[in-house]
Amino acid sequence: MEGSQGERVAAGLAVMSCFAVLAWLNGRYVGSGAGQVALYTLIGLLIAVAFLAGLAGLVLAANPDLRRGPGYGGALDMVARGFLVAIPFTALALLADLAFGWNAATAFLQAAIMTSGAAVGVEIMRRAG
Amino acid sequence: MERVPWPVSISISGLAFTLFFLQTGLDMHRVGTASARVAAAYTFLGTAMGTAGVALVAAVAWAMARLLGGERSPEWTVRAFCLAYTSTLIFCTVGIIFNLAFGWNTAVAFGVTGALWALYPIIAICREMTGDRLAASLIITTICGGLVLGGWALLGI
Numbered sequence: 614m615e616g617s618q619g620e621r622v623a624a625g626l627a628v629m630s631c632f633a634v635l636a637w638l639n640g641r642y643v644g645s646g647a648g649q650v651a652l653y654t655l656i657g658l659l660i661a662v663a664f665l666a667g668l669a670g671l672v673l674a675a676n677p678d679l680r681r682g683p684g685y686g687g688a689l690d691m692v693a694r695g696f697l698v699a700i701p702f703t704a705l706a707l708l709a710d711l712a713f714g715w716n717a718a719t720a721f722l723q724a725a726i727m728t729s730g731a732a733v734g735v736e737i738m739r740r741a742g
Numbered sequence: 743m744e745r746v747p748w749p750v751s752i753s754i755s756g757l758a759f760t761l762f763f764l765q766t767g768l769d770m771h772r773v774g775t776a777s778a779r780v781a782a783a784y785t786f787l788g789t790a791m792g793t794a795g796v797a798l799v800a801a802v803a804w805a806m807a808r809l810l811g812g813e814r815s816p817e818w819t820v821r822a823f824c825l826a827y828t829s830t831l832i833f834c835t836v837g838i839i840f841n842l843a844f845g846w847n848t849a850v851a852f853g854v855t856g857a858l859w860a861l862y863p864i865i866a867i868c869r870e871m872t873g874d875r876l877a878a879s880l881i882i883t884t885i886c887g888g889l890v891l892g893g894w895a896l897l898g899i
Contacts, residue, residue, distance in 0.1 A: 694876075697876065697880065698861075698862060698865060698880075700880045700884065701861050701865070701880055701883045701884040701887050702858065702861065704884045704887075704888070705858070705861075705884065705887045705888060705891055708888055708891060708892075709891060712895075713891070713895045715850070715854075717850050717854055720850060720851070720854050720855050720858065721858060723855070724855055724858035724859060724861075725858075728858075728859065728861065728862040731862065732862065
């Protein structure tokens, strides 16, 4: 695994924060009232956590070196570092939604997920040498 | 990067934003918030945004990377930023087809999405310019993306 334990925790928290913000922005479109928006945000965040954990499982299953070495923690680390790419998308989604009033958070979320997925692939290849 | 002639580089981002703003104008014209003349004017604004605008954003990125010890030239940075909008060009080309053929409003679905897809190559460019510093690259990319979106918003769209 690359980086210190603190860096890995920070990367994981940053990615979770991004998904929480994106889930909140999207929850505002479908929910009416603070309670519903909070519920949709929580559901969105849980889906994101499940998706990232599943993706890390796939990365682990497809990588014998990872299974022999760092294990699931290493796979989660790769996924989290790849998904750090979601940070600019999240910041720009906030800008677009709150400052410019565009209802486009879904476009930002989709682009963030697809781009971050590609970044995870690059991270895997980079570590494989 | 030096092997790509600069007219080719700047044509890619220029054409991408021209098509992006053309779709915006067409969408606005379709819903009755812009005349045909205004829609045409947006197209020219797109050309300006995709050429001079992208070059200015690249210059900002170059200046920030320079502060962090980046050694890439301004010319390299402008070419790289222009080429980063290749995916935007593809999205906008497909978008204009759907816009004209089926009458869809495509500025957000294809235009904004296409512009967002340029962020990943821009992150890679910033990593190259900052000696692979991920945090700095993410910050520079966010600022550059904000400038492009802000430019689009400032133009009254």
